[in-house]
Amino acid sequence: xxxxxxxxxxxxxxxxxxxxxxxxxxxFAARQIDPQGKTRFKIDRVMPIASAGSCFARRIxxxxxxxxxxxxxxxxxxxWLSSQQRSDYNYGIWSARFGDVFTTLQLLQLLQRAxxxxxxxxxxxxxxxxxxxxxxxRPRIQPNGFRSIDEMEAQRAFxxxxxxxxxxxxxxxxxxxxxxxxxxxxxxxxAYPVCPGRGxxxxxxxxxxxxxxxxxxxxxxxxxxxxxxxxxxxxxxxxLSVSPVPLAATFEDRHVITSTTYxxxxxxxxxxxxxxxxxxxxxxxxxxxxxxxxxxxxxxxPDRRHINSMALDxxxxxxxxxxxxxxxxxxxxxxxxxxxxxxxxxxEDLLLEMIERDxxx
Amino acid sequence: MTKENExxxxxxxxxxxxxxxxxxxxxxxxxxxxxxxxxxxxxxxKFLPALYARIFTDDESAFNAAxxxxxxxxxxxxxxxxxxxxxxxxxxxxxxxxxxxxxxxxRSAPILVFFLGGGDLFYFIKGMDAQTxxxxxxxxxxxxxxxARPISAMLDQKxxxxxxxxxxxxxxxxxxxxxxxxxxxxYLHTIPPDTIDDREYERLSGHFAPAVLRYKSSVLFNAMLRxxxxxxxxxxxxxxxDKTTVGGKxxxxxxxxxxxxxxxxxxxxxxQLVRQLNGRLSVMPSPPSPDLIRVVTEASRVDESNAxxxxxxxxxxxxxxxxxxxxxxxxxxxxxxxEAELATFRxxxxxRLTEIHTLTETAEQRLRLLQECHAEVQRLLAQRFx
Numbered sequence: 001x002x003x004x005x006x007x008x009x010x011x012x013x014x015x016x017x018x019x020x021x022x023x024x025x026x027x028f029a030a031r032q033i034d035p036q037g038k039t040r041f042k043i044d045r046v047m048p049i050a051s052a053g054s055c056f057a058r059r060i061x062x063x064x065x066x067x068x069x070x071x072x073x074x075x076x077x078x079x080w081l082s083s084q085q086r087s088d089y090n091y092g093i094w095s096a097r098f099g100d101v102f103t104t105l106q107l108l109q110l111l112q113r114a115x116x117x118x119x120x121x122x123x124x125x126x127x128x129x130x131x132x133x134x135x136x137x138r139p140r141i142q143p144n145g146f147r148s149i150d151e152m153e154a155q156r157a158f159x160x161x162x163x164x165x166x167x168x169x170x171x172x173x174x175x176x177x178x179x180x181x182x183x184x185x186x187x188x189x190x191a192y193p194v195c196p197g198r199g200x201x202x203x204x205x206x207x208x209x210x211x212x213x214x215x216x217x218x219x220x221x222x223x224x225x226x227x228x229x230x231x232x233x234x235x236x237x238x239x240l241s242v243s244p245v246p247l248a249a250t251f252e253d254r255h256v257i258t259s260t261t262y263x264x265x266x267x268x269x270x271x272x273x274x275x276x277x278x279x280x281x282x283x284x285x286x287x288x289x290x291x292x293x294x295x296x297x298x299x300x301x302p303d304r305r306h307i308n309s310m311a312l313d314x315x316x317x318x319x320x321x322x323x324x325x326x327x328x329x330x331x332x333x334x335x336x337x338x339x340x341x342x343x344x345x346x347x348e349d350l351l352l353e354m355i356e357r358d359x360x361x
Numbered sequence: 362m363t364k365e366n367e368x369x370x371x372x373x374x375x376x377x378x379x380x381x382x383x384x385x386x387x388x389x390x391x392x393x394x395x396x397x398x399x400x401x402x403x404x405x406x407k408f409l410p411a412l413y414a415r416i417f418t419d420d421e422s423a424f425n426a427a428x429x430x431x432x433x434x435x436x437x438x439x440x441x442x443x444x445x446x447x448x449x450x451x452x453x454x455x456x457x458x459x460x461x462x463x464x465x466x467x468r469s470a471p472i473l474v475f476f477l478g479g480g481d482l483f484y485f486i487k488g489m490d491a492q493t494x495x496x497x498x499x500x501x502x503x504x505x506x507x508x509a510r511p512i513s514a515m516l517d518q519k520x521x522x523x524x525x526x527x528x529x530x531x532x533x534x535x536x537x538x539x540x541x542x543x544x545x546x547x548y549l550h551t552i553p554p555d556t557i558d559d560r561e562y563e564r565l566s567g568h569f570a571p572a573v574l575r576y577k578s579s580v581l582f583n584a585m586l587r588x589x590x591x592x593x594x595x596x597x598x599x600x601x602x603d604k605t606t607v608g609g610k611x612x613x614x615x616x617x618x619x620x621x622x623x624x625x626x627x628x629x630x631x632x633q634l635v636r637q638l639n640g641r642l643s644v645m646p647s648p649p650s651p652d653l654i655r656v657v658t659e660a661s662r663v664d665e666s667n668a669x670x671x672x673x674x675x676x677x678x679x680x681x682x683x684x685x686x687x688x689x690x691x692x693x694x695x696x697x698x699x700e701a702e703l704a705t706f707r708x709x710x711x712x713r714l715t716e717i718h719t720l721t722e723t724a725e726q727r728l729r730l731l732q733e734c735h736a737e738v739q740r741l742l743a744q745r746f747x
Contacts, residue, residue, distance in 0.1 A: 082527065
């Protein structure tokens with residue numbers, strides 16, 4: 001119970017600097033502003049850390065790995081793979097070879113599939129060639145697909161074992177939420193990372209349906225994921241963030257910027273609600289850092305959608321400053337010269353490629 | 362017996378050198394002398410500890426420096442400029458001719474056996490987690506022969522094949538270079554089986570890997586070596602795997618330690634090599650000496666009690682006769698192949714054709730000589746011992 005003497009103290013009298021615009025924003029140049037407030041826990045270089053999420057999550061993973069953190073890789077590449085092969089077969093991009101996980105529903109179903117609580121009815125997709133077998137839940141994981149359904153399913157079984165191992169072993173899980181729009185199977189609700197069609201499966205309106213997940217749905221899916229995760233790994237902590245990368249395209253009949261605003265708002269609210277409900281969850285303000293209007297768009301590449309390396313440096317500097325147990329050893333000065341560096345495209349970019357393809361299979 | 366007599370030396374024979382080049386599997390071959398029907402071979406081990414298949418040649422098809430120096434120091438190649446080289450035995454040089462003359466040797470392609478891939482196999486195995494597996498659809502391998510183990514990752518077969526191809530690629534490129542340069546006696550040796558005992562393997566290598574993974578990897582590597590020689594028939598293959606395994610596992614009779622052949626294993630290698638050499642052009646058996654022919658002719662003056670040695674000689678001539686007929690058949694076959702390739706490799710084929718013609722003539726002369734000898738012996742035997 002608070003001291004009765006505090007009764008008449010003005011509630012804003014003891015604000016931390018980061019709570020006050022004049023102290024947190026006004027004195028600083030855009031690049032010096034760090035919108036992250038107090039954090040609930042710290043991470044060190046010993047803790048096994050895994051991550052998943054949208055395209056933006058790839059950058060976080062890359063930075064953690066390069067900064068000497070114990071980035072967990074449940075499906076490590078054999079040492080003799082060339083860098084080209086690693087890239088082609090998607091090794092070392094995520095904590096396991098699950099591909100981009102754009103929605104909370106995909107994340108929940110990934111964990112459910114890994115522990116055997118969900119077995120989707122759709123077993124495989126066909127690629128551009130009739131003998132190109134794809135895993136619908138990670139269609140770009142294998143260049144030119146698998147040679148047979150059996151081979152794909154055998155590989156997937158080992159992959160899901162690795163995912164289960166991952167969630168058992170890690171201390172920290174970072175999830176970057178990217179999208180609310182998704183395509184699901186009508187029969188069992190399985191959520192896919194891309195809309196099937198045009199050489200990545202075949203679109204069939206009687207099999208698939210579009211969904212734009214609401215705040216309530218995102219809270220439900222994320223909450224269920226966290227409950228299952230906690231069931232077998234009670235010590236693990238979770239950091240949520242919202243990807244600042246706008247939508248590549250929207251299926252809603254409205255401007256893509258309007259859809260982007262909706263999506264990011266929904267995800268931001270869901271993240272906040274979850275943070276309030278789960279004590280082991282914190283929020284990382286990467287979205288705010290990049291999307292702040294103060295930046296005048298200087299954190300984006302010429303396509304005004306992908307963030308540039310300078311923004312990534314700023315985001316990760318903020319991450320280490322606020323979440324690392326030894327922030328003084330972490331790099332904290334962005335390198336403006338890297339601002340124009342290109343980063344690899346991800347699965348959401350595939351949607352744009354698919355839209356531009358001439359004909360439906 | 363005087364001291365002078367004790368130190369008296371006799372020249373036994375001139376031995377054909379066999380260069381065994383590569384990793385530690387070569388070591389057992391150091392200075393071994395083999396004899397087959399009066400023909401001697403001496404193995405020269407050229408152990409290059411830092412040479413692996415994956416660095417046999419570089420991206421610009423230049424030989425690994427240690428390998429290049431070894432070939433040069435053995436006078437097998439002659440540098441020609443900073444990077445270029447030529448096969449010494451094909452070099453048009455009075456010096457080389459002179460050296461050949463002084464050593465009483467014909468200029469012929471040296472015999473080179475490459476033992477490589479073992480170090481790369483270790484690198485391949487070490488690069489995988491012990492619980493990793495991969496499938497080998499097209500290559501027979503019975504994993505049921507080995508203790509079961511937990512598997513946590515299954516590598517894509519296409520990726521594995523592609524990777525092993527990349528690992529062995531520089532070796533294959535280098536062997537093709539040698540072959541095109543006129544080294545017509547190049548042989549690639551399969552990787553011998555290592556110990557089945559996981560603890561012994563770990564003790565010797567410092568790395569744990571279950572036998573099933575090691576053997577599966579060996580089978581894959583050897584399949585790649587076989588496929589390479591199948592596609593490049595001018596490069597021979599010494600494949601001792603089947604003879605040194607029982608039920609897919611190593612037969613310890615041929616093993617020195619956890620990894621290497623003993624002398625019995627080395628003998629298997631050379632036996633297989635000599636069998637192949639006997640079928641090749643450039644190392645046909647020497648012609649019988651005039652002395653031997655004279656001795657055979659003198660058999661007409663001996664009686665029944667001395668017939669056995671002459672019968673043995675007759676049998677030996679008969680064997681050699683067959684061997685020469687085989688060689689002649691191969692000469693004709695080689696000739697046809699060389700002619701077929703003439704359009705593409707005109708210069709090389711013409712050189713080879715010249716060599717083949719010479720060898721054909723020699724072989725035919727030897728055959729005629731042997732036929733005469735054989736007939737003479739038969740006649741004498743019939744006359745003396747009806």
